[in-house]
Amino acid sequence: MDEFETLKEQFDPMIRSIMKKLNIYQNKHEFYQTGLIALWEAYQNFDPKKGQFATFAYSYIRGRMLRDMDRQIRNEERNVHPKEEFWEMIQDDDADPLLQANEFLLSLCRDSHLTRQQQKWVEYTCIHMLTVREIAEIEGVSVSAVKRWRSEAKQKLKGTLLAIKD
Incomplete structure (x- = not known):
C-alpha cells in the first residue's frame, strides 16, 4: 500500500x-x-x-x-435552474431571445466605445457569468487590472444608457 x-x-x-x-x-x-x-x-x-x-x-x-x-x-x-414544467410552458415567440440580448449587449459596448479589455469584462461577466478573479486568470492579468476594466466600462456604459434614456 x-x-x-x-x-x-x-x-x-x-x-x-x-x-x-x-x-x-x-x-x-x-x-x-x-x-x-x-x-x-x-x-x-x-x-x-x-x-x-x-x-x-x-x-x-x-x-x-x-x-x-x-x-x-x-x-x-x-444561476436559476427551473423545473421541467417551466420549459414546457414557454412559447417560442422569438428565434433566440438570449442571442438577441447578447447582440444588444455587444452593440451597447460598441456604442459606448469600450476598449477591447472593457468589452472582455462585459462579455465574461454578463454572458459567461465569471467573477473578477476568474477573468483575471483567463486573461493572465491581475485582479486589479480587471477591476479597472470594470470601473471604466461601467462609467462608459452608464453614460451611453443615460444618453439613450434622454
Whole structure:
C-alpha cells in the first residue's frame, strides 16, 4: 500500500467529521473528493518545522470545503435552474431571445466605445457569468487590472444608457 493510501485511511474519519460539522448533506461524494484532494495537497505542502500534520491537514481540508461551499452557493445564486414544467410552458415567440440580448449587449459596448479589455469584462461577466478573479486568470492579468476594466466600462456604459434614456 502506498503512502497516500495509508494517509487516506488514517484521515478518512477526519474528512467525514469535517463534513458533518459543516452540515454537508448534499453532494457528499463531491465534498469527500474535495477533502481527499485537500489532504493530498496538505501532504504535498506540509512543513514539519511549522507544527503537526494533523492540525495542518484539518485546517487545509476544512478551508477547501468552505471555499467550495461558498463557490457552490454563489453559483446557485447566479444561476436559476427551473423545473421541467417551466420549459414546457414557454412559447417560442422569438428565434433566440438570449442571442438577441447578447447582440444588444455587444452593440451597447460598441456604442459606448469600450476598449477591447472593457468589452472582455462585459462579455465574461454578463454572458459567461465569471467573477473578477476568474477573468483575471483567463486573461493572465491581475485582479486589479480587471477591476479597472470594470470601473471604466461601467462609467462608459452608464453614460451611453443615460444618453439613450434622454
